[in-house]
Amino acid sequence: MSVTDQELSEFRAEVSAWMRDNNPPDPGFLLPQTFMEVGDERQLEFLREWQHKVWTAGYLGMAWPKQYGGGGVDAAFQRVADQEMRRHRVPICFNVIGLGWAGPLINDIGTEDEKARYLKGILSAEDVWCQGFSEPEHGSDLGNAQTRAVRDGDEYVLNGQKIWTTMGNFARYMILLARTNPAAERKYDGLSFFLAPMQVEGIETRPIRKLTGEFGFTETFFTDARIPADCLMGEEGQGWRIAMQTLQYERGAEAGAAGGLAMVRVTVDDMIDDLAGARRDGEPLLQDPVIRDEVVRAIMDEKALILGDRRARIGALTTDYPGSLPLSQKLRASEGARQLRKLAITLQGAEGGLYVGDADARQGGFWQRAYFNSFSATIGGGTSQVQANIIAEHVLGLPK
Amino acid sequence: MSVIGDTTLTFSEEQGMLLDVAREFCRTRSPVDAVRRQLETPGGFDPALWDEMVALGWAGISLPESVGGSGLGAAALVPVVECMGRALLTTPLMSSALAGQLLLRAGSESQTGQWLADIASGAAATVAWLENGDWGDSGLQAQLDDQYVLRARKLFVPDAQAARYLVVPAMHRGEVALAVVAAGQLEAQAFTANTLVDLTKRAANVEFSEIQLTAQSVVTGPAVAAALHDVRLLGALLVAAEAAGSAAACLDTVVGYLNTRKQFGRLIGSYQALKHPCVDILTGIDSARSFIYHASSLVAGEGFDRNVEIACRMAKAQACETLLYAGDRAVQFHGGMGFSWECDAQLYLRRAQWSQQQFGDSQHHRKRLAALLLDT
Numbered sequence: 001m002s003v004t005d006q007e008l009s010e011f012r013a014e015v016s017a018w019m020r021d022n023n024p025p026d027p028g029f030l031l032p033q034t035f036m037e038v039g040d041e042r043q044l045e046f047l048r049e050w051q052h053k054v055w056t057a058g059y060l061g062m063a064w065p066k067q068y069g070g071g072g073v074d075a076a077f078q079r080v081a082d083q084e085m086r087r088h089r090v091p092i093c094f095n096v097i098g099l100g101w102a103g104p105l106i107n108d109i110g111t112e113d114e115k116a117r118y119l120k121g122i123l124s125a126e127d128v129w130c131q132g133f134s135e136p137e138h139g140s141d142l143g144n145a146q147t148r149a150v151r152d153g154d155e156y157v158l159n160g161q162k163i164w165t166t167m168g169n170f171a172r173y174m175i176l177l178a179r180t181n182p183a184a185e186r187k188y189d190g191l192s193f194f195l196a197p198m199q200v201e202g203i204e205t206r207p208i209r210k211l212t213g214e215f216g217f218t219e220t221f222f223t224d225a226r227i228p229a230d231c232l233m234g235e236e237g238q239g240w241r242i243a244m245q246t247l248q249y250e251r252g253a254e255a256g257a258a259g260g261l262a263m264v265r266v267t268v269d270d271m272i273d274d275l276a277g278a279r280r281d282g283e284p285l286l287q288d289p290v291i292r293d294e295v296v297r298a299i300m301d302e303k304a305l306i307l308g309d310r311r312a313r314i315g316a317l318t319t320d321y322p323g324s325l326p327l328s329q330k331l332r333a334s335e336g337a338r339q340l341r342k343l344a345i346t347l348q349g350a351e352g353g354l355y356v357g358d359a360d361a362r363q364g365g366f367w368q369r370a371y372f373n374s375f376s377a378t379i380g381g382g383t384s385q386v387q388a389n390i391i392a393e394h395v396l397g398l399p400k
Numbered sequence: 401m402s403v404i405g406d407t408t409l410t411f412s413e414e415q416g417m418l419l420d421v422a423r424e425f426c427r428t429r430s431p432v433d434a435v436r437r438q439l440e441t442p443g444g445f446d447p448a449l450w451d452e453m454v455a456l457g458w459a460g461i462s463l464p465e466s467v468g469g470s471g472l473g474a475a476a477l478v479p480v481v482e483c484m485g486r487a488l489l490t491t492p493l494m495s496s497a498l499a500g501q502l503l504l505r506a507g508s509e510s511q512t513g514q515w516l517a518d519i520a521s522g523a524a525a526t527v528a529w530l531e532n533g534d535w536g537d538s539g540l541q542a543q544l545d546d547q548y549v550l551r552a553r554k555l556f557v558p559d560a561q562a563a564r565y566l567v568v569p570a571m572h573r574g575e576v577a578l579a580v581v582a583a584g585q586l587e588a589q590a591f592t593a594n595t596l597v598d599l600t601k602r603a604a605n606v607e608f609s610e611i612q613l614t615a616q617s618v619v620t621g622p623a624v625a626a627a628l629h630d631v632r633l634l635g636a637l638l639v640a641a642e643a644a645g646s647a648a649a650c651l652d653t654v655v656g657y658l659n660t661r662k663q664f665g666r667l668i669g670s671y672q673a674l675k676h677p678c679v680d681i682l683t684g685i686d687s688a689r690s691f692i693y694h695a696s697s698l699v700a701g702e703g704f705d706r707n708v709e710i711a712c713r714m715a716k717a718q719a720c721e722t723l724l725y726a727g728d729r730a731v732q733f734h735g736g737m738g739f740s741w742e743c744d745a746q747l748y749l750r751r752a753q754w755s756q757q758q759f760g761d762s763q764h765h766r767k768r769l770a771a772l773l774l775d776t
Contacts, residue, residue, distance in 0.1 A: 269402050272774075292770035293763070299403050299773055300687070300714055307690035310409035316416030317693055320648055321682065328683050385672070392675040396655050396682060399670045 003074045015059055015081050019088035022057070024050060030356060030364060032216075034263040035096040036166050036376045039214035044128075044170055047094040051125040054260065059085075060093060061123040061258040064107060069120030070258075078253035085261040093260025097166065098122035098129035102175045102195065104249040104256035105242065109234060114195065118173070123258060130171035130198070132162040132178075132220060133243065134380075142177065143188050143240060147222060149178035151236075154229050156180075156194070158202070158222035164380065168205040168218030171198050177243050180236045191239030194231045201225065212356075212372045266337065266370060268299050271344040274363050278349060285347060298343055301336045305329075323395045331387040334377035341371035403773050406707040409690070410697045414472070419479035425456070426487035432744055435488045435600060442593075443562065444602040450491045451522065458493060460520025463500050466509065467516035474501060474634055478641045478696040485645025488747055490600040492524035494642065495559040498635050499525035499567045505627035505702070506578055507619040515565055515580060525565040527631070528554035528606060535760035536767075542570035542579075542608070548618060550579045552608040558758075560604040561591055568608060569628060576628065578619040585611055598754030600747070630704040633712040636759040637695050640712075640719035643755040644688040647723040650748035651681050654730050661735075668733075677729050684722030691715040710772055713765040720756040727752035 027046055032038050038047060054060045055069075062078040064070025071077070085093075093099060103122045106114050121127030138144040147160030158178060165174070176194040184190030198205075202225030205218035234242055253259040272295070278285040285291055311317050312325040344367040345352040356365035378384045392398040429449055438444055453459065461476045463469025470476070477497050484493065500519040503512040519525050531541050531554060542552030552570055560566065566586075568579040592605045655678060658669030668674055695711035704712075727749035731738040738745045756762065 267402075267404070269404070272403065286774050289767070289770075292774060293766050296766045296769045296773060299769075300691075300718060303404050303407070303714065304687035304690055304718070306404060306407050307409055307694050308686055310407065311690045311693060314409070314411045314693075316413075316419055317411055317689065324682055324686055328679070328686065331679075332683060385676070388676045388679045389672065391679045391682065392669075396651075396678055398655060398658055398675050398678065399667045 003076045008076060008080055011077055012080050012084060015084045016088070018057055018059070019084050019090055022053065023088055023090045030366070030369065031091055032094065033092070033266070033370060033373065034376070035092065035094045036380070037214070037216050037373055038094055038167055038170070039210075039216045044094075044167075047091060048125045048128075050091045051093045051095060051260065054085075054090075054093060055123045055125070060099070060260050061103075061119075063253055063256075064103070064119060064123070064258060065115075068107075068115050069123045075253040078259035082253065082259050082261060086265065089264070090261065092263060093125075094167075095122060095125050095128055096262050097131045097171075097175065098127065098173075099258035099260055100249050100262060101131060101246045102129050102173070103258050105175070105233075105246050106195070107256060108245070109242070113230075114233075118195065121172075127172040128167055128170045130165050130168045130174045130220075132165055132174045132176040132196070134162060134164045136161060136163045136219075142243065143191070145177050145179060145191060147176075147178045148182070149176075149180050149192060149194065151180070151229065152226075155226045156229055156231065158196070158225040158227060160222050162220040162222075163217075164208070165205065165218045165220045166216065168198070168220050169207055169215075174198055174220070175246070177239050180239075184237070188240035189237050191243070192236045193233045193239040193242040194227065195233055196227050196231050200227060210372075211375070212369055266340065268295070268302050268340065271295075271298070271340060271347075271367075274344065274367070275347055278347060278351075280349065285349075291347060294343060294347075298340055301332075301339070305332055305336060308332075321395045324391070327391050327395055328387075330381065331384050331391065334374070335384055338371070338374040338378050341367055341374050345371055401776075405710060405773075406698070407694070408697045409694045411693060415476065415479060418472075418476060419483070421456075422458075422480045422483035423486070425453075426483040426489050430484075430487035430489035432488070432747070435747070438490070439599040444600065445491045445562075449489075450493075453491060453493060454522035459496060459522050460500075460516075462497055463504065463516050463520050464509075467513055468520040469516070474699045475696040477638055478692060481638045482641040482645040482692070485642030485751075486649045488600055488646065488649070488751065490602075492526070492559040492562045494635075494638050495526040495563065496524050498631055498638070499527050499563075499565065501634055502527055502567055502578065502627055502631040503580070503619065505630060506621070506624045511616070511619060518564065523564040524559060524562045525567065526557055526559045526563040528552070528557045528560070528566055528568045529632070529635075530555045530557075535764055540569060540571055540576060542568060544570040544572040544577055544579050544613070544618060546573065548579075548613040548615065550581065550608045550611040550613055552579075554606050554608070556594055556603045557606050558601070558603045560606050561593065561602065566606065569624075572618065572620060575620065576625050578624055579608075579611075579613055580617045580619065581608065581611055581613070582617075596754060598750040600751065601754055626703060630708075632759060633704055633709055634699065636716035636765065637692065637699070637712040639755050639758045640688065640715040641692050641696075643719040643723040643752070644685060644692055646748055646751045646755070647681065647685050647688065647719070647726045650723070650726040650730050650745070651678065651685065653744055653748070654678060654681070654726075654733055657734055657737075674733055677725075677733075681722065681726045681729065684718070684725060688715065688719035688722050691718050706772060710769060713769050713772075716759065717762040717765040717769070720752070721762045723748070723752040724756055 059081040062071035063075040066072035149156045174196045176196045180192040181190040202223045204221045207215045208217045249257045280288045354361035460469030462474045465471040566581045590607045594603045661668050692715045695715045698708045730745035734745050737743050
C-alpha cells in the first residue's frame, strides 16, 4: 500500500481541523499526563469519552483491520494523526495497555476469535486493559514471576499476586504473565501468557495510593481464581517470548500499535513558557548566570536524545556499540524527564513550595505533580539502575 | 520558536568510507606504544606517518581542488580527526587544516592560493590565536603597522615549531587582519616551547618582534573577522571530534581492565559502582557524537549561521566534559595501576585536560549557548 505525500498532507489538514474544533475545554480538574495517572472515576469517564470520540472520528486504530473496528488504512495516516494530537495538546488516549500492547499482540498472533472478541472494545474504550507482569518480590526481574496458573479441565486456576497494575480497578481484561511450569529448567520457559478477565471470583484489586496522594495503580490478588483455558495465548511456556514481543509495539503505529497520544510530552520549551515572569534577585529568572547554565544543560540533554534518534538510523555512525542508542533510550528519556521536572520546580522560587490545590501554584501545581509522577518511568519497566546494568552487560560486555 | 532548533543529521556514503579508512589507518599505524615513543621527542610526532597521511590526501581534504585539495569541505575533517583522537595520534593536521580554512575564508584565491597549495601538499601551518589564557577575550593587542611591521606576542600556539606558516591575527589600520609569517622569518629564540599537560601535543609561545611583512603576505578586508569567528567554531568542533574519539578509546581501555581484573574473587566489572559510571561515559559519548555529526552536517556552507554556532558549541561542551569524566574515572578504576606511568589511563586524562582548554572550555560554550538560546 503506498500513500502519496499529497494524501497525507490533505489528511493532516483534516485531522488538524478536527483536533482544533474538538479539543475539550479545561474540565476544571488536572488531567492525567500518562495512563498511569488515572486516579478516579471522573478522570476515567472524561478520558473514556475522549478516546471514544477520537475513535468514532476515525483517528485511532487506523491501521487495524476494518472488521475489528480499525480503519484499514496505511499506518502513515495514524502517525500523522498522532502528530496532530500532540501538536494540538489534546488529552491522551488512555487505554494504552490495550492500544499499545494487548491489541497489536492480538492482531499479530491472536486467533480470529480473540480478534473479534477484544479489538473493538480496546479502540472504543469500552474495555479497559491492564497489565499483570510485575510482582511484589520481582519488580524489575520479570523472568522470575511466581504467580501460578494450574490447568484444571477447561480452566486455569490462578494464585498469587501482582502489583503496580495500572487501572487494575477499572480494567475488564489483563495481559497476565503467570507460571505454568515451576519445574522448567530455565525460569523463562515456565511462564505462560494469558488474556485474562478481571471480573471473576477470586480476583481482587486494591488501589495503591501514590506518593502524590492520588491513585492509578492497584495490587491484584488471585485466590483460586478460575479463568477459561482459552485465555491462554499461544502455548504454555511461550509467556516470556510473548511478553517480550509486546515491548516492540512501543515504537508506535508502524510497529502495530493502534496509535493515539499515549502521554503528554513535556519539553524544555514548556518549562521556559511556564516560568514566564519568574524572577531571581530582582531580575528576570533567565538572566541569572547560574540558572542559564542549568537551562542550557537541560536543552542539551533534550536535543541529544532527538539527535541520537537520528544518528541511530545511520549505520556508519553506530559501529562502536550498535545497541547503545536503542538500549539506553528508556534510561535517558525517563531520567531526562525527571530532571527537567525537578529543575522546573527549583526555578519557581518560593512558589515551588506550593502544590496542586493551592490557588497560587504555578500552572496549578502541574510541575510538582509531574515530578512526583515521573518516578513511575524511572522505576517502572525496569528501574534506571537495572537499565544501567543491562546496558553495561549487553552493550559494553561487562560481567554480571 | 523551540529552543531545540535545527536537528539535521546527515552522513554520506563518502563520509562513511572516509571514516572506515581513517579508523583502520589510525588503528594500525598508531598503536599505543607508537604514541608513547613520541611523548618525549621534541617534535612529538612521526614525520613518516605524517607523510603517509599527506599521501592519503588528508592535509588538503577540506581545501578546494583548485589548490590541490580534495574539495570535500570542512565536514570531511570530522571523521578523520575523530579517528586520530581514538588512537591518540597527533600530527599537525588539525592546526594546518584550521589555518587553511582561515586563509580560504578570509582571502582571495589569487592571494592565498600558494599557501593553500603548500598546506594541501603537507606543509604545516598554524593559527596564533591567543594573547592570554582567556578564550572569551575579544581584544587584540597584536599590531601590524602601516609599513607592515608586525609586533605581537602570542601564547600557546599549537604546533608552532612544526609550522612553515604562522597565521597571526593583528590590528592593521583599525581593522583585524591576518599576517602570514613564514617560519624562516623567525629566529629560534622567538619560540618558547610550552610544557603541556598532554604529552602528545606541542605548542609554544611566539614573539613576533618587528617582523617585516609585505602587503602580499597580509590578508585584509571585511571577510577576515567573519572567517576568524567561523574558524574558531570549527576549531571547537574538531577538538570535540578528537575528544569524542579519545573518550571512546578511554572507555574501551576501562572496560578491558574491568573484564580482566579480579578482586575479592570476582571480576571488578561486576560491581555496579564501576559499571554504572561506565554507562554514564557511554551515554556521554553518544550525546557528543550526535552533536558532532549534527554540527558536521551543517558546516558545508560558506558562512556559519546561528544553527552552526549552536551545534559546534554543544559539541565542544559535551565532548570535552565527557572526556574529562572518562579520563578521571579511567585512572580511578584502574586502582593502584591507574596511578602509574605505565597505565594508559593517564594518557586520556592528560588529553582530556588539554582538550578542555582548546577553543574554550565547556562553561565558556554553555555561556555563549545561553545567549544564543535564551536571549532571542
